[in-house]
Amino acid sequence: MSEEGKATVNTGYAPEVRARLERDAKEIIGRYPKTRSALLPLLHLVQSEDGYVSDAGHEFCAEMLGLSKAEVVGVSTFYTMYKRRPMGRYHVGVCINTLCAVMGGDQIWDELSEYVGVGHDEVTPDGEISLERLECNAACDFAPVVMVNWEFFDDQTPESAKRLVDDLRRGEEVTPTRGPNRLCTFKEASRVLAGLYDGQAGEGPPAAGASLEGLKVAKANGWKAPEQ
Amino acid sequence: MTTLTPVLTANWDQPDSFTLDGYGDYSAARKALGMDPDAIIQAVKDSGLRGRGGAGFPTGMKWGFIPQGDGKPHYLVVNADESEPGTCKDIPLMMANPHSLIEGIVIACYAIRANHAFIYVRGEVLHVIRRLQAAVIEAYGKGLLGENIFDSGFSLELAVHSGAGAYICGEETALLDSLEGFRGQPRLKPPFPAVAGLYASPTVVNNVESIASVPSIITHGAGWFAGMGTEKSKGFGIFSLSGHVTRPGQFEAPLGITLRELLDMAGGIRQGHRLKFWTPGGSSTPIFTDEHLDVPLDFESVGAKGSMLGTRALQIFDETTCVVRAVLRWTEFYAHESCGKCTPCREGTFWLKQVLKRLEKGQGTEEDLSTITDIADNILGRSFCALGDGATSPIHSSVQYFRDEYLQHFEIGGCPFDHAASTLWGGK
Numbered sequence: 190m191s192e193e194g195k196a197t198v199n200t201g202y203a204p205e206v207r208a209r210l211e212r213d214a215k216e217i218i219g220r221y222p223k224t225r226s227a228l229l230p231l232l233h234l235v236q237s238e239d240g241y242v243s244d245a246g247h248e249f250c251a252e253m254l255g256l257s258k259a260e261v262v263g264v265s266t267f268y269t270m271y272k273r274r275p276m277g278r279y280h281v282g283v284c285i286n287t288l289c290a291v292m293g294g295d296q297i298w299d300e301l302s303e304y305v306g307v308g309h310d311e312v313t314p315d316g317e318i319s320l321e322r323l324e325c326n327a328a329c330d331f332a333p334v335v336m337v338n339w340e341f342f343d344d345q346t347p348e349s350a351k352r353l354v355d356d357l358r359r360g361e362e363v364t365p366t367r368g369p370n371r372l373c374t375f376k377e378a379s380r381v382l383a384g385l386y387d388g389q390a391g392e393g394p395p396a397a398g399a400s401l402e403g404l405k406v407a408k409a410n411g412w413k414a415p416e417q
Numbered sequence: 418m419t420t421l422t423p424v425l426t427a428n429w430d431q432p433d434s435f436t437l438d439g440y441g442d443y444s445a446a447r448k449a450l451g452m453d454p455d456a457i458i459q460a461v462k463d464s465g466l467r468g469r470g471g472a473g474f475p476t477g478m479k480w481g482f483i484p485q486g487d488g489k490p491h492y493l494v495v496n497a498d499e500s501e502p503g504t505c506k507d508i509p510l511m512m513a514n515p516h517s518l519i520e521g522i523v524i525a526c527y528a529i530r531a532n533h534a535f536i537y538v539r540g541e542v543l544h545v546i547r548r549l550q551a552a553v554i555e556a557y558g559k560g561l562l563g564e565n566i567f568d569s570g571f572s573l574e575l576a577v578h579s580g581a582g583a584y585i586c587g588e589e590t591a592l593l594d595s596l597e598g599f600r601g602q603p604r605l606k607p608p609f610p611a612v613a614g615l616y617a618s619p620t621v622v623n624n625v626e627s628i629a630s631v632p633s634i635i636t637h638g639a640g641w642f643a644g645m646g647t648e649k650s651k652g653f654g655i656f657s658l659s660g661h662v663t664r665p666g667q668f669e670a671p672l673g674i675t676l677r678e679l680l681d682m683a684g685g686i687r688q689g690h691r692l693k694f695w696t697p698g699g700s701s702t703p704i705f706t707d708e709h710l711d712v713p714l715d716f717e718s719v720g721a722k723g724s725m726l727g728t729r730a731l732q733i734f735d736e737t738t739c740v741v742r743a744v745l746r747w748t749e750f751y752a753h754e755s756c757g758k759c760t761p762c763r764e765g766t767f768w769l770k771q772v773l774k775r776l777e778k779g780q781g782t783e784e785d786l787s788t789i790t791d792i793a794d795n796i797l798g799r800s801f802c803a804l805g806d807g808a809t810s811p812i813h814s815s816v817q818y819f820r821d822e823y824l825q826h827f828e829i830g831g832c833p834f835d836h837a838a839s840t841l842w843g844g845k
Contacts, residue, residue, distance in 0.1 A: 222490070222533060223616055228598035229581050233540070254598070267756075268581035270540050270795040273663045282541075286502050287700065287746040288660055290731045292838035324584065324750055325502040326541055330660035330666050333841060339543040346842055352649075362830040367512065368544040381547060382540050382579040390551030393438075393544060396429040400747060402666025404430055406682045407421040414422035414653065415644060417637040 201245030202238070210238060214253045217384050223404075224254050230383045232265050237379035241272040257409075270382075277312045277319035279357045279373045281305075282336040283350070286325040291334040293346065298322060300347040303414060305323055317358050330399035331366070338378040340365035368393050419624065419674040421682070422645060422653045424633050425626065426669045429513040435548050437555050439518035445632035446561065449524040450569040457528040461631065465651030467592045470587075470624025470726045471497055471698060473650075473716045476631075482611035483619045491531035492620040493522060494596065495628055497538035497549075498580055498587040501699035502750060503730030504772075506655040507625035509667060511538070512545045514629070515552035519575065521628035524635060525575050529621055533574050534811035536625075537592050540579040549577045584754035588802045591756065603756045603802035646672040650715030650726070650785060657837040660695075660733035661687045661839075673718070676731060690735035694818065698727015700747045701807025703814035704740075724814070739834035740819045741826055744811045745773040746763040751808035761803030765796035769812065776823060779831035786823055790816055 218227040232379040235246030242265050251258045283298045312319035328334045331343035343366040356363050363372045369392040433439030462477030499507040508705050515621045520532050556562045564572045586590045586601040593615050595601035614620020643651045650672040659665045663684030692707045704725040720724045752766035775781045793809035837843045
């Protein structure tokens with residue numbers, strides 16, 4: 190490859206974007222004893238720029254870590270959270286694993302998918318909403334569960350899920366059940382996943398609803414762990 | 418009667434439980450860093466704490482396997498990739514009480530002589546990740562992580578690492594590969610991580626709840642912990658009730674509590690219905706039925722009845738639920754999540770799915786039942802990791818307890834159940 194060729198294939202990012210991504214990437218890489226460990230976070234980072242892992246994103250990760258692009262693509266395609274085409278500003282997941290499915294997740298998926306007009310890992314033409322059939326998201330005591338940009342929306346019904354999507358499309362403020370006051374975008378969420386904290390941990394309850402059932406029963410009965 | 422013992426869940430209703438102010442001053446870590454590291458390992462051994470991530474391996478013994486004086490860096494990797502269907506305890510624990518985990522990490526790392534630790538948390542839980550990130554920043558700010566903690570000379574770096582959606586990364590060696598920046602595929606064992614783990618160095622991989630339990634053992638003593646639970650399954654654990662229960666949720670209790678006792682506390686099966694089948698510890702543990710309401714939920718008793726305690730993920734299904742549908746959906750999950758490395762698991766879960774689909778539609782035959790159990794027999798024990806084994810649990814146990822229900826499907830040429838009756842809003 191000629192020197193000239195090298196300069197053009199490196200990246201599709203504008204110089205200022207690239208400079209910013211490089212700064213972030215170096216901070217992330219610095220947290221690991223071996224640089225390759227930063228690959229998953231860096232894939233989240235490029236997803237936070239493009240809304241999916243783009244060709245330029247793959248290239249960027251490869252360059253930052255001294256890997257071939259094939260090595261990077263081999264990893265990114267293994268993990269379902271890395272998207273191969275742009276997802277919506279709001280990525281809506283419906284849990285269809287057994288327990289949620291039985292509790293109504295199947296019906297939520299069927300109705301929501303028809304309502305929004307897109308299927309699994311597809312996005313609406315306006316780029317606002319994408320849908321995904323999720324496997325268990327570790328909130329079974331809140332079934333059926335819907336996630337938006339990986340925030341919890343507990344105890345859903347087909348009606349509440351459709352209302353949620355309507356609100357998102359109208360740009361109304363939407364608050365997760367156990368999450369921050371304001372729902373962030375898919376790109377902003379990906380940045381947190383890359384390991385770049387957004388300062389919002391203090392928002393939302395420590396725990397809510399079903400998480401507190403046992404503690405409530407214990408307190409009502411005066412039950413405690415034994416003294417030492 | 419067994420009563421609840423909130424320890425890890427005790428502060429979840431406090432508004433600032435996830436901050437240092439709400440949590441406390443890491444007095445257990447302060448105490449531990451003044452102790453001989455081997456004495457800490459011994460205390461954890463004496464407590465009888467067994468891994469809370471499903472397998473139940475004695476935690477102190479795992480720590481003891483780390484070779485000392487070997488001149489290599491040691492690592493602690495916390496498995497926070499909670500993804501087993503039905504399992505939902507570590508996520509609320511890290512959301513409400515992340516400092517119990519970080520304090521446990523400080524103690525564990527000091528004990529195994531590790532100066533670098535990672536929390537590998539599944540990516541699909543954004544606010545939990547924020548809470549961990551903020552707690553780590555706060556702990557660094559107060560000198561509870563970083564250089565020379567409590568002037569003990571002990572230093573520790575801790576990073577929160579988000580996964581990217583792969584159930585298999587909950588398997589400890591797949592997790593390590595993923596953390597090293599590769600596809601998350603299991604490694605052949607031995608060598609075990611204690612010898613060649615992260616970056617081929619001695620590594621302990623522990624579940625969130627195991628590590629978070631450690632500060633209480635240091636504070637109150639091994640005898641206190643061992644005083645709860647049963648002879649071989651000591652201490653407390655979080656039991657997660659989900660599904661057709663009046664008040665599902667997290668119940669922290671001594672091991673050995675029964676489902677009957679837990680259901681009493683949760684208001685019973687939803688009104689007007691009765692228990693049909695349940696998982697004691699996630700979808701990879703063979704299902705139980707209403708015959709098993711009084712089985713003590715400890716490693717030995719559940720094992721003696723043909724299942725596994727697993728992660729105490731009690732998914733409860735009432736009589737409106739079609740067991741064939743449930744098993745099909747679990748099987749689809751395993752087929753989706755099989756990493757593809759081992760042929761029996763990759764091909765076996767694929768074919769199980771095809772046959773079960775046919776069965777569920779009522780287009781199967783009795784021979785299909787032999788086929789699925791035969792496929793399951795050929796997956797079990799024939800792959801690198803336990804994913805394939807887990808996939809066979811619902812197959813074998815459902816055919817054992819509900820053979821007639823499978824037959825009924827092709828006798829009537831379809832599913833005899835009204836799925837709407839099983840929903841949260843149906844079945845009234």
